[in-house]
Amino acid sequence: MEAYLDRLRDQGLKLTGQRRSILEILLAEDRYMTAKELMDRMQEQYPHISYDTIYRNLRVLHNEHIIEESMFQDGSSRFRIRCYDPHHHHFICTRCGATIPIEACPMELPVSVPEGFHVSSHRFEIFGECAHCSTVTK
Amino acid sequence: MEAYLDRLRDQGLKLTGQRRSILEILLAEDRYMTAKELMDRMQEQYPHISYDTIYRNLRVLHNEHIIEESMFQDGSSRFRIRCYDPHHHHFICTRCGATIPIEACPMELPVSVPEGFHVSSHRFEIFGECAHCSTVTK
DNA sequence: CTCTATTTCGTAATGATTTCGATTTATCAG
DNA sequence: CTGATAAATCGAAATCATTACGAAATAGAG
Numbered sequence: 592m593e594a595y596l597d598r599l600r601d602q603g604l605k606l607t608g609q610r611r612s613i614l615e616i617l618l619a620e621d622r623y624m625t626a627k628e629l630m631d632r633m634q635e636q637y638p639h640i641s642y643d644t645i646y647r648n649l650r651v652l653h654n655e656h657i658i659e660e661s662m663f664q665d666g667s668s669r670f671r672i673r674c675y676d677p678h679h680h681h682f683i684c685t686r687c688g689a690t691i692p693i694e695a696c697p698m699e700l701p702v703s704v705p706e707g708f709h710v711s712s713h714r715f716e717i718f719g720e721c722a723h724c725s726t727v728t729k
Numbered sequence: 730m731e732a733y734l735d736r737l738r739d740q741g742l743k744l745t746g747q748r749r750s751i752l753e754i755l756l757a758e759d760r761y762m763t764a765k766e767l768m769d770r771m772q773e774q775y776p777h778i779s780y781d782t783i784y785r786n787l788r789v790l791h792n793e794h795i796i797e798e799s800m801f802q803d804g805s806s807r808f809r810i811r812c813y814d815p816h817h818h819h820f821i822c823t824r825c826g827a828t829i830p831i832e833a834c835p836m837e838l839p840v841s842v843p844e845g846f847h848v849s850s851h852r853f854e855i856f857g858e859c860a861h862c863s864t865v866t867k
Numbered sequence: 868c869t870c871t872a873t874t875t876c877g878t879a880a881t882g883a884t885t886t887c888g889a890t891t892t893a894t895c896a897g
Numbered sequence: 898c899t900g901a902t903a904a905a906t907c908g909a910a911a912t913c914a915t916t917a918c919g920a921a922a923t924a925g926a927g
Contacts, residue, residue, distance in 0.1 A: 605893050605904055626883075641907050646884065648905090664800050664852070666915090668883085682846055691843045697835030697853050705829050707860025708820055714802070715835050715853045722845025743873060743924050764914075779876050784915065786874095804884090806914085 592618060595657055602655060612636055613648050614657070623661060623669035623688035664718070684721035693717065730756060733795055740793060750774055751786050752795070761799060761807035761826035802856070822859035831855065 595614055596606055604610075616632050617624065626645055633640050649670055652658040659673045661683075669688055682691040697715045704710060733752055734744055742748075754770050755762065764783055771778050787808055790796040797811045799821075807826060820829040835853045842848060 603894095603904090607893070607905060609906075637906095639907065641909085642884075643886080643908085644906060662800050662802050662804055664850075666800055666804065666806065666883090668804060682843060682848075684846075685849070691846065693840055695835070695838040695840050697833070697838065700833040700835065700838065702831055702833050702855070704855075705820060705860070707863065708822075708829065708857055709863045710820075710855055710857040711823070712857070713853070713855045715851070717840070717842075717848055717851045719846055719848040719850070722843070725845065725847045738925095741873090741925095745874065745924070747875075775875095777876065779878085780915075781877085781917080782875060804914090 598655055598657065599651075604651065604655075609633070609637060609640060609644050610648050610651075613645070614652070617652075617658060617670065617672045621672060622690060623663075623671045623683065625667050625669055625688075629670070661716075680715040680717075682717045682719065682721075684724055685718050686720055686724040689721045689723070691721070736793055736795065737789075742789065742793075747771070747775060747778060747782055748786050748789075751783070752790070755790075755796060755808065755810045759810060760828060761801075761809045761821065763805050763807055763826075767808070799854075818853040818855075820855045820857065820859075822862055823856050824858055824862040827859045827861070829859070 592614065596611070599606060599610070612633060613629060616629060626642070626649065629649075630640070630642060630645050633645065649658065649660075653660055653670075657673060658670050660668060660670050662668055663683075663685070665685075671688070671690065674690075674692070678696065680693040680696060682693060683689070693715070698713060730752065734749070737744060737748070750771060751767060754767060764780070764787065767787075768778070768780060768783050771783065787796065787798075791798055791808075795811060796808050798806055798808050800806055801821075801823075809826075809828065812828075812830070816834060818831040818834060820831060821827070831853070836851060
């Protein structure tokens with residue numbers, strides 16, 4: 592946590608209560624959350640907080656590489672604390688957003704890049720229901 | 730084309746001009762298109778067409794497994810004619826939506842599914858700029 | 868040609884995200 | 898500690914994609 596705050600300070604960014612809280616929630620939850628989930632949690636502490644604050648800070652944290660964003664197949668943007676640096680992919684629970692690392696990376700496969708194609712990124716995710724969610728009734 | 734129309738007919742669906750046109754455009758373009766791109770193209774022929782028609786027909790075509798939908802990282806839903814059946818993934822051009830098949834599938838890798846996790850789908854995409862777009866100035 | 872379920876149109880509603888002006892606040896120099 | 902100021906927040910309105918709905922039009926069956 593302190594490491595994150597230092598990183599923000601180093602960029603000349605201010606450590607507001609709202610900003611700390613967003614980080615605390617993301618750290619505690621350790622899973623992909625929607626902006627609305629964050630909003631609901633934040634309102635417990637800041638009843639008058641606005642979406643502007645939520646989205647602005649998510650963007651800031653993303654710019655600082657502190658959080659990751661993923662667009663789920665249902666069209667919802669979700670955010671989570673960026674995990675330990677070594678490159679990896681995830682199993683993702685479509686119900687609660689929980690993630691479990693996958694050690695393997697598909698770029699290890701023999702993939703021949705088409706002539707002239709300029710690769711910038713890749714995405715590999717396995718979706719389903721985690722052990723907890725699949726035992727709970729829908 | 731006729732095969733698609735037959736498939737629709739068999740489901741008791743009507744072959745309206747609008748529905749044919751959407752199919753024709755998707756077949757001709759052979760890439761991921763946004764609803765808006767389709768709307769713009771459709772307006773050339775049907776100046777009074779509404780988004781309701783676009784989205785409703787995309788849903789119909791998707792239900793009939795005639796088209797595929799993919800949520801891009803920028804949050805835009807894109808649609809394309811479903812390609813030849815064998816399961817595969819894509820290189821995707823982030824500028825024009827062009828797709829190039831990848832033969833390999835990451836599920837061939839030794840991936841150990843976590844205890845209790847119920848896999849429903851997976852996603853693997855390599856993003857970048859296609860040969861054509863990377864030569865054109867931004 | 869007639870009938871009817873389906874489809875379309877035009878428009879309004881929804882929901883997520885972005886934007887903006889006015890106000891407040893964290894930080895820092897003195 | 899205090900005042901200055903750039904950054905951040907609030908509250909509300911704007912935007913954008915998508916969905917929904919009632920009334921009118923139409924494809925296809927008989």
